Amino acid sequence: MPVNPELVGREFPxxxxYLVGREKVREFARAVFADAPQHSDPEAARALGYTDVVAPPTFAMVVQDHTLQQLLGEPDSGIALERTIHAEQRFRYTRPIVAGDELTARLTVTGIRSVGANAMITSDAEIVDSTGAHVVTATSVLLVGGEDAANV
Known part of the structure; x- marks a missing residue:
């Protein structure tokens, strides 16, 4: 089944x-080689004006993943996980993510573009804090190979 073009405009709940834990920030920072002290040392983060350790910018992907799982789980999507790769990622921040934040995200599929037998699905995850204030918009592009790509 090809990617469902009716996904465009679909919003997910x-x-x-997601409670951002200090140790999760530290683990993520180590994994992506973000060795600035504000990512692991609360005192260094406070000296920069933050309430706790600051997550590296790509940490938003941890929260966004929950929204992408919703998209991938849609029975009418036409997205075959075995033919899907994460092609592009962008972030637009209002403020950094810090330990102690409680974040929720809402995904909207903003576009589908055909590239030969493949489809590129663009989606925006609006991530907000517990007060509803915007923190970051995480934009992903998934490349879904055509059905014949699985036989290569």
Missing amino acids: PTPP
């Missing part, structure tokens, strides 16, 4: 709240 907000994800359950």
